[in-house]
Amino acid sequence: MSTVMRSSALMASGTVVSRLTGIMRDVAAAAALGFYLVADAFSLGNSLPTIIYILVVGGALNAVFVPQLVRRMKDDPDDGKAYADRLLTLVGTVLLLLSVVAVLAAPLIVDLYTPADYPQAEFELAVAFARLCLPQILFYGIYTMLSQVLNARGQFGAPMFAPIANNVVAIATFLLFISVAGTSAAADGVLTSSQVLILGIGTTLGVVVQALILIPLLVRSGHVWRLRFDWRDAGLGRAGVLAFWTIALVLVNQATYVVVARLATQANVDATVAGVTAAGLTTYQKAHLVFMLPHSVITVSIVTAMLPALSRIAHSGDLPRVGREIGSTMRLAASFIVPIAAILLVTGSGIAVLLFGYGAAIPAQAAIMGQIVSVFMLSLLPFTLFYVLLRGFYALEDTRTPFFITVVFSLIWLALAVPLFRLVGSGGPQVASLAFSYGISYWIGMAVAWFMLARRVGGLDSARTIGAVARMLGAGAVALLCMLGVRALLSTHVTGPATADKWAVLATVAAVAVTGSVAYFVAAWILRISEVSAMMEVVKRKVFKR
DSSP: HHHHHHHHHHHHHHHHHHHHHHHHHHHHHHHHHHHHHHHHHHHHHHHHHHHHHHIIHHHIIIIIIIHHHHHHHHSTTTHHHHHHHHHHHHHHHHHHHHHHHHHHTTHHHHHHHTTOOOOOHHHHHHHHHHHHHTTHHHHHHHHHHHHHHHHHHTTTTTHHHHHHHHHHHHHHHHHHHHHHSSSSSHHOOOOHHHHHHHHHHHHHHHHHHHHHHHHHHHHHOOOOOOOOOOOTTTTHHHHHHHHHHHHHHHHHHEEEEEEEHHHHHHHHHHHHHHTOOSSSSHHHHHHHHHHHIIIIIHHHHHHHHHHHHHHHHHHOHHHHHHHHHHHHHHHHHHHHHHHHHHHHHHHHHHHHHHHHSTTOHHHHHHHHHHHHHHHGGHHHHHHHHHHHHHHHHHHHTHHHHHHHHOOOHHHHHHHHHHHHHHHHOHHHHHHHHHOOOHHHHHHHHHHHHHHHHHHTTOOOSSSHHHHHHHHHHHHHHHHHHHHHHHHHHHHHOOOTTTTTTTTHHHHHHHHHHHHHHHHHHHHHTTTTTTTHHHHHHHHHHHHHHO
């Protein structure tokens, strides 16, 4: 546990800076483009490279590469170097060809993600952005592959810091756009070709920098990547079999996201027709970004540090210990996630106004985005536990079971999202219905994954884990009630996050967050939640070590 905590702390520090600069990037993007239809066109074009990359190889690399590379580092006389070089070369070649094909097929891809009544001007704008951004596919792959090699060699920090360079380049890009076009271009709905080039080339350049910055770090770790095309009989077949089910899983996820993206884009079209505050795909994506922030900083750091060791334990055949390690990881992650979810549930709108209510993004648009953040918080805990559970299956080199679990999750999400979307009002309520359906689906998916993995390994220390998480939820409920009380007391001085003075909003958010944090830790101490106590001891040692 101490080793995981130390590695997690290193990665978390890099991830915190990376995510903070990521938030700054999105603040700059909102100031430049707001939440209008033009912003949706950019959001779609710039998100397609990530979607396609993950769809084809990204998920397989994350789930399969580390366990296989750890095995080859242990078993091969060259510590797995030749295997890593072959796999890097193979995936890089596939991604290069994929990038070229995707650029050529950009209109077809954009059409898949947009509704039938999407305005033609916005469609053409999204295609233009997609063509400029789709080459990112190759560099996302290079970054991920090099990161996985570094992780397998025990170098966890560098991959967490590399995205900072990407974010800095993106922030400079949006500031350049504002200096050239001002903050009214998005509301007018018309961008010039030079403005499109600034946004498209600038954001792609950031991804290029993020990938290439890892090459000298890899060399310094002792691995010089050499191109190797001798793929035949090189042991890649095992990874291919495992990757099949992971790619199928990602395909299901992305098929679901196609529906969600079309609905979210439709929400902004409906908002424009109805004359209500703009809210659509960009609103959904930025709310999801805030939702993912605590997961990325905490859960991913903990699990990334835990996964190589867990893979070695699974390889040794000690399944009961695998179950205990997964249970411990879930409890550790939940001890952080529960209070954060409670705080963001209450402060979502205020934080969104403070971060995103500038430039082209009027405060009312940011407030709606913050309300979506609050809805997303209902799913933060099950999302975290689901993520840990799936990594347990991957450590066992079982990618088939997560596929079927994901099918169940996706079907539930769509079964809830589509009818709810049609029942609620235009714009913000439609986007909120997507986030609410997302949360319900993860609670069910998490329960299914828990049951199946526990049966597979002979238990996940479930009684202890459920008891600990239940006490954490109890402490979170106490914190939630205290925060709602403080917000109610301050409401007479703040007329509402969409119209209030930002200093008043800041004071309210700060008071509510401090109240929630203190209330949670006091309740956790009273309930004797050992994971929270251990976390506080680590923080105390770090703060007072001198």
